Structures are given as structure tokens and as C-alpha cells.
Amino acid sequence: DDEQGGGSGSVLVWERDNASVSFSSVEPIKLTDVDGDTLDYLGYGGVGLSANGLVLASGSYQDDDQGSSSGSVVVWERENTATSFASITSIKLTDPAGANSDQLSRGGVAVSGNGLVLASSSNGDDDQGTNSGSVLVWERANTSISFEGVPPVKLVDPEGISNDFLGRWGVALNGNGLVLASTSTGDDEQGESSGTVLIWERANSSTSFASVAPAKFTDSTGRTGDLLGYGGVTLSANGLVFASSAYADDDQGASSGSVFVWERVDAAAQFESEARKYGLSDITDFQLGYGGATLSANGLVLAAGTTFGNEQGSILVWERQNATSSFANATPPVQLTDPDGASLDWLGSGGASLSEDGLVLASSSFDDDKGDSSGSILVWSRNDPTLSFASVVPEKLVDPDGSSMDYLGQGGVTLSSNGLVLVSSSYGDDDRGSVSGSLLVWERTNISTPFNSTDPIKLIDPDGSSGDYLGFGGASMSANTFVLASSSYGDDTQGDKSGSVLVWERTNSTTSFSSVVPVKLYDANGSSSDYLGYGGVCVSANALVLASSSYGDDDKGTGSGSVIVWERRNTSTSFASVVAVKLVDPNGVDNLALGFGGVSLSESGIVLSSSSYKENSSEGSVLVWDRTNTTTSFANVVPVKISDPEGSAGDLLGYGGVSLAANGLVLASSSYGSYGEVGSVLVWESICESGYAPPLCMVV
Secondary structure (H helix, E strand, C coil): CCECECCCECEEECCCCCCCCCHHHCCCEEECCCCCCCCCCEEEEEEEECCCCCEEEEEECCCCECECCCEEEEEEECCCCCCCHHHCCCEEECCCCCCCCCCEEEEEEEECCCCCEEEEEECCCCECECCCEEEEEEECCCCCCCHHHCCCEEECCCCCCCCCCEEEEEEEECCCCCEEEEEECCCCECECCCCEEEEEECCCCCCCHHHCCCEEECCCCCCCCCCEEEEEEEECCCCCEEEEEECCCCECECCCCEEEEEECCCCCCCCCCCCEEECCCCCCCCCECCCCEEECCCCCEEEEEECCCCCCEEEEEEECCCCCCCHHHCCCCEEECCCCCCCCCCECCCCEEECCCCCEEEEEECCCECECCCEEEEEEECCCCCCCHHHCCCEEECCCCCCCCCCEEEEEEEECCCCCEEEEEECCCCECECCCEEEEEEECCCCCCCHHHCCCEEECCCCCCCCCCEEEEEEEECCCCCEEEEEECCCCCCCCCCEEEEEEECCCCCCCHHHCCCEEECCCCCCCCCCEEEEEEEECCCCCEEEEEECCCCECECCCEEEEEEECCCCCCCHHHCCCEEECCCCCCCCCCECCCCEEECCCCCEEEEEECCHHHHCEEEEEEECCCCCCCHHHCCCEEECCCCCCCCCCEEEEEEEECCCCCCEEEEECCHHHHCEEEEEECCCCCCCCCCCCCEEC
């Protein structure tokens, strides 16, 4: 605005009598700095307004009162809302020690809700080095005291250096003026110009901010040039939540940007050191669900992997409060990454695993700690469901004897229902010959004991040989941890790569699986290239039903696929003595690849599900066999086929398999190739949102 000279600037105020009056019907009043001059740029950084609407402030960052572009803050204050700001004579605030190019107020002005505290920043201040920046705070005891008569307190980053630009994007105050926030976009803690957020907090208003050491918050996965805080910081009125952004963050593509949210439960608590990170709405090449989707047994937690960040990978976690609420109404997902992750680690490509109560989550990575693609497992453990996984630092597990190309965890990770036993596989292990494969089992006595404090035991097929790929599809375990199963899709017993399933069964949890001789199961009618077990194996929680799949089976056409089920009446009966049942898609045709992603069972073994990702030009589908009781054979059940009503060719629904909740009422699968390779997770549940009809009730 040019009223006081070209580029002098102005502030416009719209005010209405009540909320029923539209602002569009109100004529704004214009405020200017009576001492304003050309190129002062009043209002460049925005305005600050107290909660009661009586104090209004803005800045002229190129004001020359303390030197060229030293900057100033202009304040209008009225006694009540019946008085117009237009009738008020403004006051001007400057930094008494201001100098050329300090640019006070370039990032704007903040006013506390009670109107007693006012803050602004000088990003060009040189106290900690050239352009290190500072924040100025004016505070008064009551509203009868003018800010003009109050000397400001100057705050700096004690660790600040040149070109940190503290305050370049403004400051924020909570309602009572006890919490103050600002940002240093040029801070180099996570790499050059990665950026930080600084929080000053005091116990009461009699304590000066000058006596408080600021807390510094960063993106733990931040990188050079992310510019966290570039757009400023916002703080809730109660001081319990603050948020900032990194517009140059590359997590979803070059400069795709992200938003970070730090929270705490009350004012006496510390803010979470790890922020919740959001930035998932406009992503490309994210491939959500590449490793499938996983549900906790109670159906309240849903997790899926993504290729994220130049294939570094991540896990997205959705949580709902109870079984009567829908995932559609859940809060945005939490994104978990490996703090030490790197490009091409592919965290989550093998999916994720959850304990029954959803308190423990595990996934795997192509980590290189033991050699190129030796692999590792990451485990997030929390004590209660109110604690976000985002606030948990994961522990990393590796094979102590691991080596290059072992691929630990690439078949996924299996957690016992109580979260005390973790099993994963190294299908590239060479103990019985090249890529013969092995399983690793970590077992702990309680959830507070880290898995990495225990030594894993290694299990192999005593008759294994080169090319068996034991564990390629992961492992499965019964709820009591007595039964452990895995598969070797390259086993040649029934023909080249006909495949087999291995079962280790112990009588109690004190017996080590290493002392147990596994039982080997086959498809009695198997043949070459059936690939039994390629997608893994599933054991029901009660250890009475075991299922695997042969995606190369030809019973309904070349590569149509099948599911093989072994069922016993009690645990004293060996699965080896049971005649397996074969399930196929009644409408199966060539190249459906039923079972490519494996099989899932409900806790009681009454519901079974698998998928055919190649169905309908690779749009994909999911088949569900649901029986009324265990006396009914799955062979006598006609499967229900479900698909994505908005799906299209190339979505690859079910490529990573399916997951069933313990009660069989919630089913999840993923389409990692859908929507421009962003990927999606589909959830079928008993709660149907508007716009969908059973059985498909929602899409996450």
C-alpha cells in the first residue's frame, strides 16, 4: 500500500457485531503507521491479535528508525470492542540495540491471548554471528501499562551461528504467554539448512524468558536443504501442541514437503522428541502396501509398508479407538522410518507384524550392517496404546553370523501374540547350500526386555539343499508359541520347485525350537513349479489349522494357483498325519496366481483368505472362505470374491497378501500399484461408511 509512500504498507481490519454477520458485508478499516515511509512494508509478516480482540500488532521490517532496515513493530490497543482501531493512535516499538539490516518483524508479530506479551523477531541480528537472528519479547504486568514503556528482552539460540536466520519466519505464543516458539531455517543440525524449531517455556509470568534455555526440535530424519520452519511455527492456545513444516523435504518427491507435529499430554510434560510427520496426500511413487497390510489381532491397529524416500522405505500405522469406530475416521497415519536408514533399504517391503494387542510392531529392511543386503529387523515396542509408535525409538536386530545377500527379514517378520517371540528368515543363508535359507528366533521373558539383548537361535531344514529358499515367504506361529512353521518353495521333493512346508512343534515355551526336529509337509498331488509356500504359511492361533499356497498350481489352468490346508482335531495329532485339502477359485483361469501373496487365517481357523493379484488384467481380487464351524471342511465352502469397486488394471490388489483380524471380522489388503503408483490399503470391516455397501465398507 502506498498511503504513506510507495510500499509503506497498511493493515486492514474487518469487524462484525456477532457471528451471524458475514465478513463479506463488513466494510474494512485501513490502518497505517502515522510515521510510515516509502518501502517500510508494514504488514509484510502478517498481524498479531489478542484473543479478546483489543490488541493488534504488525511490523514494518524495513523501517529505518534504528538504522537502514532495522525494522519496527506497530501496535494499536483499544479499551473495548466498541472502540474502532481507526480511532486509536498507534505506538511504535523498536529494538533499542537495533542496527542496519536487523529486519525486526519481517517474520511477523505474535500477541498472547491475554494481550500481555508481544513478541517479534530480527532475523538479521548478528549477536551470534552474521544473520544468526534473535527474538524480542515485550511483557507487561497488566493492560494499563503500555508496551512502549517496557524494555524488550532479547532471546537468541545459545548454539546459534551465522546464517541460522532465527525468527525469519516469525514467532508464536500460547494463550497465557508462557510458551514461545520460533524457527531457525538455516540451522545445520541435520545437515546444511535442515532447520530447527526452538521452544522457550517458563513456569509462570514472573519468570523472564531470558532466564530460560530453549529446547531445540529437529526432524530426526531431516537432510540438507529441508528448511524445517521455513513457513514458521504455530502453537496451540493451551501450549500442548506445536507444528512446523519443511517445504523442501523430499520424502514424497523433490521438494514435496512435509508437516511436523509435536504434542504432549499436559503442561507439566515434555514435548515428544520425535514429531509426527505428515505429507501423504499428494505423493507419487510411494507404493503404499508393497509388502502387504497387517492388522493386529484385536483389529485396532493397521500397518503397511511403503517404498518412500528413494526406496529407503517406511511403515504407515493407522489406529482406531475401539472396534465400533472405523479406520475411515482414524487420525492420519503415523509414518515410521529407520533412524539410520538409507536409500534402497526398502524398510517395509516385507510387510510388518503386530502383536495381538498392537503394542509391538516389527518390520524388516535390506540393511547392509552385516554386508550388502544382509538385512535387519526393526522393532517398535510401547507400554500402552495411548503412546504413539512415532515417539518410540526402534531397536535393530541382525543375524550375528549374517553376511551379504542373506536378506534377513525380506519374507517378513512374525511376532507372537504376546510380543515375546520374534521370528524372521534369511532365505539367502547358505548353511545348507546356496540360498538354502534359515529362520532366526529371538525370545524374551517380558516386553520391557529388548530383543537385541538376547541371542537368536538359527533353524534350518536338516534335509535342506541349494535353492530351497527356506523362509522366503516368512514364518507363522501359534498364539502359545508352541508351533512354528515356514516354507521352502524351492524344495524339489515333488518335482523341481514343487515346494514344501516345515513345522517345528514344542510342548512348552521353555523348550528351544533348536532342539525340535521339524516335520516336512507337501502337496500330495504337487508337481514341478507349483511353488508351494512361495507366499509363506499361516498357522491359526489355536495351532489346529495350517495353510499355505501354490500360486503355480495348474488345476484350474496354467498358473491358476491353489491353497493347501492341513487341519487336525487336537495338538496331540501331528500335521504330518493329516490329509491336506486343496482349495481353488471355482472360476479360476490361467495365470490368476491365487496365493502368490500367501494365506491368512482367523484365530479359530474358521475364516481363510487369499488373493489373486493377476485377476482382471492385474486389477486383483481377494477370496474368502468362511465356514460356520470347524467340523465343516473348507473344501465344502464356496469362496466369496471381493475386489476394489474403484479398482483398475494394474492395481495389483493382493500382491502382498491379505491379513485377517483374530475374530475374522476385519480384513485388509493392499494395491501397491494403484493410483499412479501411490498405492492404497483396502479394509473390509463390519462398519460400513456411507457410499459403500458390504462387503467392501471403506478404503483407507
